[in-house]
Amino acid sequence: MNWLRRTTRVMALAAGLGTGAAMAQDAPIKFGLLQDFTAVYTFVSGEYNQGQQDYLALVNAEGGIDGHKFEAIVRDTGNQPQRGIEAYNRAREEGAILFDFLSTPVSRALVDQAMKDKVVLITALHGRGDASDGTVFPYVFPMMATYWSQATVLIKYLEDNGGLEGKKIALVHIDSPFGKEPLPVLEDLAGQKGFELKAFPYPSPGNEQSATWSEVRRYKPDAVLIWGAGGGQSVSVREGIRNGIDPENILSVVWLAGTDAKNVGADVMTGVKRFEAVSSGTDPAIIQRILEKVVEPGNGAGDKANVGSSYYNIGVATMAVAVEAARLALESEGAPLDGTKLKAGFEQIKDFDAEGLMPEITITPEDHQGGGAGRVSRWNGEAWEPVSDWGAAYQDIVRKEIEDGAKAYEGGN
Amino acid sequence: MFYRLSGVYHTRYQAARALWPIAADRWQVILLLALALAAPLFLSPLYLGSYLLPWMIWSAAALSLTLLMGLAGQLHFGFAAVMAIGAYSAIHMTRAGLPFELALLGGGVSAALIGTAFGFAALRVKGLYLVMATLAMQYLVDWVIINVPAISGGAQATLRTPAVSFFGLPIAGLEARYYLALGWAVLLTVFFLNVRRTSFGRALIAIRDKDFAAAVIGVDPFRYKLLAFLTASFMGGVTGALLAFCYYRAVTPEQFSFNVSIQLVAMVLVGGLGTAIGSFLGAGFVLLLPIVLTNLVAALGSAGILDVSQNLMAHLPLIIYGAMIIGFLLFEPLGLAKIYDNIRKYFLVWPFRHSRS
Missing domain, CATH: 3.40.50.2300 (Response regulator)
Incomplete structure (x- = not known):
């Protein structure tokens, strides 16, 4: 009877492998959101990450992009480079093709590695501002106004x-x-x-x-x-x-x-x-849809009170840009996505404003900042109200700074 | 039974004074070394690059610090600054065209010089007051690095390590970087185990136990305290340079911040003051346990066993980690090395109950 048991076991194993391979075909597109939830960036990362997860949940609830779903790999790095490196390598083995560390020390430590591994690193509002020079930093996308x-x-x-x-x-x-x-x-x-x-x-x-x-x-x-x-x-x-x-x-x-x-x-x-860099409040259309389709059914990633806060909306905006890049990449490069295809998707983003959540951004192979637009808002005692229109200013000076920095990076800084 | 003590008689002083007089200990060390040497063959790049490599480098750092804190009894809460000096010196030297081997030594020497300058404080103050003096070193070095662009590398405060080779071996691939780090950790371990058997090591221990009693028996505290700082800072400086070249491959100020100093002290204390194995165990505990716990909790969470909020999920590993530190130190105040020692002593005479030493 022993041989019978052994054969059934082998067959079961083969069947398991088969379903595994079948699942890999429509495997979700994985984003590594490896952030600092416990040390220095706690003031932002909780709300920011909640916004990111809720937006991905919204996209999945609406059927994904052509049926492609998204999955977030969320880990704490405690703002420590060595923990960030471990989390990055592990998430990369799990198949993540986009990374967001929201920690300057961690993303600085991994800029070189991400470019070598050809995976996308988004550094919205942190990290190296000079990474906006896409010719020197092909896989790094600050994608919002640099400092x-x-x-x-x-x-x-x-x-x-x-x-x-x-x-x-x-x-x-x-x-x-x-x-x-x-x-x-x-x-x-x-x-x-x-x-x-x-x-x-x-x-x-x-x-x-x-x-x-x-x-x-x-x-x-x-x-x-x-x-x-x-x-x-x-x-x-x-x-x-x-x-x-x-x-x-x-x-x-x-x-x-x-x-x-x-x-x-x-x-x-x-x-x-x-x-x-991104409107706050719950008025923008995307936030309304998140409330309706993710938070109300009870699938939100965190406290409902955070929805619409400044940092929550920034998180939503980063993922909105990333998902748009994935959509463009699927359209022009085809599935399955990898880092190189996703990068190409990012560089096709044109006049994208996430349904009014953020200023229109256009990312090109040269400019990974996306235009550097923003606005000024004023605290009126209860909320932030905009006092200027979306727009960028003196980008010539900024561009000079970006190119100087990128040149210094090439020189080894 | 396991250690086969019966029949082991040392007939020569050399044999009795060997590093590992018992054959079973020797075999364990050889086995571990063989495993470490063969690690690139059986470990995936993830575990080699993110676990074993940093573990080796931090163990070397803990060994350097335990020479100062454990053997010589001089508390140092700014050891990350010492490593920073080594890292920055080495990287600037290689960029100026010096060969990597010399730059490593140069990093060690400059760390030793500056570290010894702060060691002068130890001639006047002890204990908590020395902690304050070394903390001042941490903050001074941090401040200088951040505020002198020529050192930090300008606006982005990042210096990437240039491509180097060590005696003809290019330090680029993961295996080469791992073997260099392993080599340094082994070298420091051998040095540390031997330094305890020299007159220098015994003088340091005398200073640690009571410095004026040491002076009475003819050990010059002035000389030996400074020598302790010099030696430990040299080792720390080279380790800092290796951390930059073998692991981070870029130097930024945050890599050597105050937190890192505290982590190093924690490694030395949790591991067990003044022991070589304690440095390895302590470095493993402080460096790797938070990572393992984070992954464990995340795995439990994604398996649906642990259904808690995102925020608690992030902090749970920290809570467990803190409890484990307290737990281990309550269980054995002398650290992980002592726990190992207790286990070893139990098995030395097993199945009997009592051992002599």
Whole structure:
């Protein structure tokens, strides 16, 4: 009877392999969302990742792209490069073709590897800004306004609302490479537009900034740009207001959200402005559909209260762009997708605005930033309301910065 | 039974003083070394590149730190900064055209010089106060790296390692990088095991136990404290350079931040102060356990066994990890090395119950 048992076992195994092969044909398209949920980026990654998962769930609920479903591989990296490397290699073995680390240290550590492995790395609002140069970084897609573009949009807003000539602008930033990033662009603009620029660094992580802000007060700036992330941002706003700076004259990098307003005091912060890469709130059509088809049936990836928050919508936008790229890639390159085909899909994206969720972006083989557009929105005490139209500004200066950086990368930096 | 102690008589001092006087221990070490050498043959690139390779490098770092903290008793909470100096020096030297072998040494030497400069604090202060002094080193080095573009590499603060070769072997493929790291870890292990048997090692232990008592018996604390910092910083500097060249292949300031210093101290303490095997076990525990736990919890989650929110899912591995650190240290305050030692002693005399040492 032994031989019988053995043959049935072999047959069962063969059958199992057969179904496995059959399943591989319509295997889902896998995205590796390997982010920092426990260390430095916790202020954003929870909502951001929830938005990403909910959007993929929406696409799947609507039948996928030509029947191709999407699957997210979600892991915590704790912002540690060595854990990011492990998670990346594991997800790649599982077949992921797109990666999003939302952590500057991790994505810096893996830029070279991703390009060697020919998989797509999206670095929306983090990582190397110079990766916008698609000729040097073929597989890296910042795909939203880089920090340089954010600085130019904010300066353009100041120019349109009161002019820049002879004005004094303070940049209060965290003392890290990220905090210093806008400096060269702002210096260029200061020379061109005739305003005075002074930088005021505060020590990382930014819980204590009072010494910096009393210096800012003595400088009597006409406008203050705050450049930090996480808990340091609400400290900046609070200290600025305490030092007699009109909230209307405080403008922030993209990292300022409703949660920070709650920490500062929603009414106290009224008037503070920020750069916005993606609309917030639940009004955009995509968010409405997510509410209807994913969250209401109880399939949401997290707390319903987060839906429509600033970072949630940014997460939705990143996945909307990625799924659009996958759609274009399936159309022009055909299934099954791999990193190279997906990259080609990204580079075909033209005037895509995710049904009004974000400014129109056009990604080309040269420009992986997608235009660098954004707008300025103002906290009105309850929500963010836009005070300018979507648009990019001074992209020539930004482009120069991108190309210089890309050249330095080729030189080994 | 397992160790076959009966009939083992050492008739010469050399044999009695061998690193592993018992044959069974020797065989275990040889077996482990053979497994490590053959690892590229049976491990997938995932496990070789993301587990074994970083484990070897961090074990080397823990060995360097345990020489200072375990043997010489000098607490150091800024060891990541020492490694950073080594990494940055080596990368700038290779970019300036120096051969890689010399750049590794150069990284070690510059780390040793700067590390020893901060070691002068140890001549005046001890214990927690020395912790403060070495913390200051961590922050000073971090600040200098971030604020001097010539060191950090400018706006993006990233320096990619150039292509190098080590005595003709190009350090590019995973196997070459692994063997270089393994070689360094083995070299440091052999050095560490032997340093305990030299007059230098005994002097360090004397300083650790009581520095003025050591002075009374003729061990110069000034000299030996600085020598401890010099040796450990040299080892740490070369390890930092290898971390950059063999593993990350790019240097950024975050790779050597304060957190990394704390992780190194945790490796040394959880592993067991002043032991070679403790450095390996501690590095494995602190480096690999969070990764394993994250994957385990994620696997349980996707299998539907563990139905919790995304947020708790991300933090669950941390909770388990923290509980395990406390658990292991409560179970055996002297660290994982002591647990290994207890097990070994049990089996030395098995099936009997008591052993002599």
